Amino acid sequence: MPSLYSTLYTAYTLLTLPVRLLSWWLYYIPKSNRPNPAWSWKTAVTLQIIILVIRYRTVTRYRTPKSLEPGPDGDRFIVVNPQFTISNLNPNANLEIKSDSESESESPVYKGTLTSVPAVEPLPVGAAWFPSTPRQPPKRLIIHFHASAYVLFGPRPSDGTGWGPTSFSEISEWPLLSVQYRLSLDADKTFPAAVQDGLTVYIYALEVLKIPASQIVFSGESAGGNLILALLRYITEENAVIPLPRCALLWSPWVDMTHRSLERMVAHRNYRSDYIEYGLGVWGASAYIPPGWEDDHPFLSPLVSERNLRLSVPLFIEVGTSEVLYDDILEFAGQMKKNGTEVEVREAINGVHATFGVACNLGMLEVAVEGHVCAAKFIARIEEKLKE
Template structure:
């Protein structure tokens, strides 16, 4: 029996016991990672941390499909558009630097519901992932952010199923290609003015937006910039030094993001020629 199988069995078999332990242990505020946290927050974060730790140890592969599944008509497929007005190439230079990595059709999910007509304004959202986990679907566990953001703004949100770096042909710049595919879809297919498009990204999704904007500004200026780009705890430093410093952070023991997740993400996303 492999080590990963043993770890999976251990995690699943002991989870009920650990849940009960957390429920009881965190009743006194003094036992919570932060006394200001509610009991629910303390227990939930322990569960999330265990979930992520399990996925990292198992090198879990989030299912990716272009079929709607449980999301029904909220799920759509975006096809890459290689050129826009005047024959301008959409993907060039850095985004065309690796022959094995080419633009592909990608999925996306509307939040909170599918618009009844073509929207006049839009938020394009990129979920957190460390470039190796999760997705935009309701079942992927990343729907709270876009749902809440839509409630606060009143704008429809399209959350993007960008490629995760789990294979050699899905490392950088695959996810950036997908980000451009989504933005060009909004500009060219939905015909939404760039002044009415907002880019939103959490964690690795924030990193993705920064890379996308840098590409537009430095290598493809004829693609217009969006209205704005709010970033939610963006992952801006993927160096080994930054990874090492994670464990030195004063909040490390109460955080659910650990060194192993960052290490897996950076080693998967960054191709050897960029190291």
């Protein structure tokens, strides 16, 4: 049941909504009043509505409904079960491989850091196809992780997050599978639950769909980008028998969830021109980080810990010039380049956080589509390099 405070806050939000809408409509008519003068009136007003919705869900600790039932998404929604053995091994790995007869607790798939929180175990995970269900098993695949702060939203078309995945799938001409990874709304869903789910879908693509790793691309928005970096770190440092994907696309990745970084957000020059607020960051970080863990752990805050990590997976990183994580993301990209990782950075001019998917609502279609085109060219360029 909702608490008394949540009930009162809901009533307050609803009662004041008409006045807020009217004030925003009037206040943002002059360009000088808009958070970014280059924005349209629609973008400025819609941003405030998005902020209001996210702030409401943050204050009331809204629980995004999750189900493994297809519901209105029909056959576009699938359920993937964890697989505890793997045959499609990395041919370059020089490690001892455990046999299929060994116990699940000794699985060559889930081990090390991914089994470091006893309450968190691999479970079936849902996923949604974009733009539609393939008629036959695809020969290549984008595995996508939606934005969430690890506490909100979902991957389904019915979750309202379908424009970005659909647009990017159509532009790149790659089928896309968006993962319904676990949100950290309960004690048994902290890290590494979401990373386990990402690995489950990746192994499904390798083992069941029989797609070569070189024909798989990771894509992730915000927390989804954070998830990808944890997954790549896990494979690189702890489980090299699993082959790495062709490349990874990070759309406004969350690279630092330390409390120090969250406090800096409030004073950032872009704080008024983005919908990411301190309260959401605190909720997401506190929910996702397991009890007793430091917030600068390498699997949580890659900006703090990537100084010595080199990835053999090329990275495409998009960052909005009006987003509050702008400086963190550019610093992270610079660190990775310095370490020898191939990195391409694309700045979405006047874009907010995770423009990839939210642009449709904000009236920033051209900015987002340009990013989709750049990422599609990046994927193709990496393929050409692999052929050389």
